[in-house]
Amino acid sequence: MTISAETVQSPAAAHGRAEADASARAARFEALLGDPYDLGNPHGLHALFAADARRTPPAGTEALLAREGLGAEFVPAAYGGRLTRADLLVRVLRPVFRRDIALGFGSGVTSLFAAGAVWAAGSGRQRRDTAALLLGGGRATALHHAPAPADASPHQDRTVTAHAKAGGYRVDGRRDMVVDAERADLQVVYARTAAAPRARSHSVLLLDPAGRHPGHLRHLPRVETLGMRGVPFSGLEFTDCAVPADALVGGAGDGTELALRVFQVNGSVLCGLVTPAVDTVLHSAVRAVTAGRGGPVAKRWRKPLAGVFADLLACDAMATVALRALSLLPAGAHLLAAAVTYVVPGQLREDLEELATVLGSHGYEHASAEYGALGKLMRDLTVAGLGPTGTVLCRSLLAPQLGGLARGSWFAEPEPPPELFHSAAELPFLDYGLIAVAGGGDFMCAALVGSAARLATLRGAGGHIAELAVLAERFVGELRALREECRRLPTSGAALTDPAVIVLIDRYSRVVGAAAVLGVWESQDGSDPFLADPAWALLALSRIGGNLALPVPDLPHDCQDRVFGELVRRYREGRGFGLDTPAPARATPTGRARTATAQVRKGP
Incomplete structure (x- = not known):
């Protein structure tokens, strides 16, 4: 179906309907794809x-x-599409990724990742042309900078270069592994345009494969990958390929900055989309321990299943807050995006390993609709851009900023607007051009301090709320310790290869994750009793605290039972295990309830 600009409302008119429209489209994709377990x-x-x-x-x-x-x-809606906000985009795409992240990549999300540079800095014509291409069913792919191995000869350099010539550029070089290279109608190339390595050594060019002389662009053989095996990866080689001057996106030398701006969106979107893919594996694990059993699930499975469920809610909270920050606080979202992209993939891999112990022999049923998701997802995650390369990039973004944050930001900044955490709050439309790559302070650590202060006033309520207050203060204590250690980092930036710095990055990212969990829990209006219950947040934070080796208090005896009970209920009702899962049709909210914090004043 092709959508023209005339059939889509202007951004101003669409603001009020954006959330409802996204939920409706998600429901439509869910219905179109049908029962995932129907053979x-x-x-x-x-x-x-x-x-x-x-x-x-x-x-x-x-x-x-x-x-x-x-x-x-x-x-973007301004160019005839449906993209309004990154968090709503993820909501729409989750039915696709819940089934298969390779399907999500192969059916088009790669085009979003490539086109981000155009939405950020492209000319009006470039944006219109790219929009028309994608609306008409075309595909785009990106060729990012990839230096040759250290032992390679000069002739083996995998960097794509672009030399300025009269009327444009001449492009040379090759990339051996490009997603959808053969099927792409537009190539977004991050090419080296300056000989010496420096901050402005790369630029972004738009190449039309159909418009190039066959002798100047050669498709290399397909590369077989361990994961995402149904997505075609192959190479591209450019030889003296002529590109007109108007193919340049933004200005010469803008490539690195554009890559960092686009990475914030792409990384946050990916984290929001792979979480429901793990949701499918958790479904398999619950099925494995409940199928054919009329009695209660064995106690030994309750702890890992409830724990993974709490982790998924925490990862969903982290990703959702990062996605919302891109619209609400674009000048400061870079820290949150990097922290979330750093911590979520690793947490999800740990959860898959934990679920493998629950699935047991079922985990080897690779062709089974009921149990095959585990092995496939474990193969797919690294190929999806969430492996070691992404981890190193996140570290390189966070390491230089920790010292400055410790000296001037932590415990000194105001809290972010509450709309950051309220899933139903209206936000500005996503504007790639407003996303910054540095500065803007650290609003998430400010949110953590604020949440802990409010919870401290409720400790007298006892029960779960008192335990949650204790845990929140432990994370604030961890932030204080981080401040003291990071203050000693050099002002010129931390050394990325220093193991001590890597540990600091890991600790900081998990503290940010805890802040997201607390912020999302506090924002609940009571329409979902489970999410307003502190039990899930308490279990999620205890697991994050355990990874940080914090002195985590023993959980109340019924906390795990509450979370596990919700997990089984959702499984039996065919619901997902995230934050935005629609309520069953028979559930009828009775208006705006008390806030979560107020609701638990009386204890659990």
């Missing part, structure tokens, strides 16, 4: 896993999503 469903897990085993894209499902205008989700 006869051509878009179900059985069919998707079979395509992966054949190393072929699930063509029928990709075609279905294209017909329904999935490409419009990646185009």
Whole structure:
């Protein structure tokens, strides 16, 4: 389905309807894709896993999503698409990624990741042309900077270079592994335009593969990958390829800054989308321990299952807050985006390993719709850009800033607006051009301090709320300790290779995660009793604190039971395990309830 600019409302008119429209589109994609566990469903897990085993894209499902205008989700509303906010984009795409992250990549999210540079700094014509391409079902891909191995000869340099010539540029070089290289209608190339390595050594160019002479652009053979086997990766080689001057995005030398701005969106979006993919594995684990059993689940499985459920809620909270910050606080979202992109993938991998122990032999049923998601997702995660390369990039963004934050930001900044955490609060539309790569302070640590202060006044209530107050203060204590250690870092920036600095980055990122959990819990209006209950936040924070080796208090005896009970209830009702899962049809909210903090004054 092609969507024209005339059929889409202006951004001003669409503000009030953005959230409802996103939820409706998510429900439509869920219905179109059908029952994931139905063996006869051509878009179900059985069919998707079979395509992966054949190393072929699930063509029928990709075609279905294209017909329904999935490409419009990646185009800003101002240019005829449906992209308004990053958090709503993730809501729409979750039904796709819950089934298969490779399907999500193959059906178009790669185009969003590539087009981000155009939405950030492209000319009006570049934006209109890119929008028309994606709205018409076309694809875009990105070629990022990839230096050659240290032992490579000069002829093996994998960097793509662009030399300024009369009327434009001449592009040379190659990349050996580009997602959707053969199917892409637009290549967004981060090319080196300055000989000496420096901050402004790279620029972004738009290349139209169909418009190049065949002798100047060569497609290299497909690369077989361990994960995402149904997504075609292959290489591209440029030889004296002529590119006109108007193919330059932004200005010469803007490539590094654009990459960092786009990375904030892409990393946060990915974290928001891979979390529901783990949701599917958790579904398999609950099925494994409940199938054919009329009695209660064995106690030994309650702890890992409830713990992973709490982790998924925490990861969802982190990603959702980061996605909302891109709209609400774009000048300061870079710290949060880097911390979330650093900590969430690692946490999800740990959760998959924990679920593997629950699944036992079921985890080896790779072709099974009920149990095959575990092995596939463990293979797919690293290829999806959430592996070691992404971790190193996040560290490189955070390390130089820790010293300055410790000396001038922590315990000195005001809290962020409450709309950051309220999922129903209206936000400005996402504007890539407003996203900054440095500065803006650290509003998440300010939020942590504020949450802890409010909880401290409620400790007399006892029960779960008192335990939550204790845990919140432990994280504030961890932030104080971080401040003292980070103050000693050199003003010129921390050394990324220093193991002590890596530990500081890990500790900081988990503190930010705790702040997101507390902020989301505090924001609850009572319409979802479980999310307003402190039990899930208490369990999630205790697990984060355990990873930090904090003195975590013993959980109240019923805390795990409450979380586990909700997990089983959602499983039996066919609901997901995230924050924004729609309530069952029979649930009828009775208006705005008390806030979560007020609700628990009386104890659990």
